Amino acid sequence: MRREPTVDAVVFDYGGVLTTPGRQAVESWTRAEGIRPESFSELLREWVGGESAEDTPLHRLETGLLPIAEFNHLLAERLRNHHEEGRVEPEGLLQRLFSFMHPDEETLRLVAKLRRTGLRTALLSNSWGNTYPWEQLDGLFEHAVVSGSVGLRKPDPKIYRLLLDRMGLIPENTVFVDDVRANVTAARGLGMHTVLHRDATHTERALRELVGDLDKHDRR
Structure with a gap:
């Protein structure tokens, strides 16, 4: 027995x-922001993947060493918009992602x-x-x-x-x-x-x- x-x-x-599942929230967020989803996926692999460095911006954000406002700007700089002339607005960027998490x-x-x-x-x-x-x-x-x-x-x-x-x-x-x-x-x-x-x-x-x-x- x-x-x-x-x-x-x-x-x-x-x-x-x-x-809400993270993938679902991210899909809604990237669609609303006009972000190319692959640019966020590539960034995640670099910043939080198994072979990422110990001091990536995301690691520092998670451990409280990097303010969210500063992280938003670093994130926005690396994301690609669907329109070549477009830019991703950094102010409140992650907060807008959280709005899709219920x-x-x-x-x-x-x-x-x-x-x-x-x-x-x-x-x-x-x-x-x-x-x-x-x-x-x-x-x-x-x-x-x-x-x-x-x-x-x-x-x-x-x-x-x-x-x-x-x-x-x-x-x-x-x-x-x-x-x-x-x-x-x-x-x-x-x-x-x-x-x-x-x-x-x-x-x-x-x-x-x-x-x-x-x-x-x-x-x-």
């Missing part, structure tokens, strides 16, 4: 997990369900200088670690250990949910159970395999 692993807590990423109500309901079962929940997020809807999230998460506030970013193992230490958790009893494969791989390397998020249905199914019947233990 297969023994279910012991799970005390589930840790969630924010953007792309608790919100809460994923199904995943938020899943977090609430986990809390009702008695599982501990936490948030571990790489911030792009964005604000978080804390009035909505505070009741769902026991603790939150945001990269820009602690000077660390995923997939650096130190940021995972920081959250685990603050909550008194051990990796083997913790599940990490993220939509970025590199972040999931890093968590797994520490011994955490992991779920690569695609949508709420897939994630709930994966969590049920790890923690058992969520409905059975729902303490409403």
Whole structure:
């Protein structure tokens, strides 16, 4: 008989997990801004890809070392518009991207369900200088670690250990949910159970395999 692993807590990423998928938001943003999508994709590979340098503008933004206004100008300089004479307006550029990221109500309901079962929940997020809807999230998460506030970013193992230490958790009893494969791989390397998020249905199914019947233990 297969023994279910012991799970005390589930840790969630924010953007792309608790919100609109990142790809969907970026597609809407580039279309609205008239940005050539391939120019943003190329930039991401350079600034956050597996072989990127440690001090790229995006890394510095995520760790709180680069103000979002300055990042917006660096980003706008590298993006290409559909019109040769056109330029990408830097003022509020990332903020306009965030406007296309909306809460994923199904995943938020899943977090609430986990809390009702008695599982501990936490948030571990790489911030792009964005604000978080804390009035909505505070009741769902026991603790939150945001990269820009602690000077660390995923997939650096130190940021995972920081959250685990603050909550008194051990990796083997913790599940990490993220939509970025590199972040999931890093968590797994520490011994955490992991779920690569695609949508709420897939994630709930994966969590049920790890923690058992969520409905059975729902303490409403």
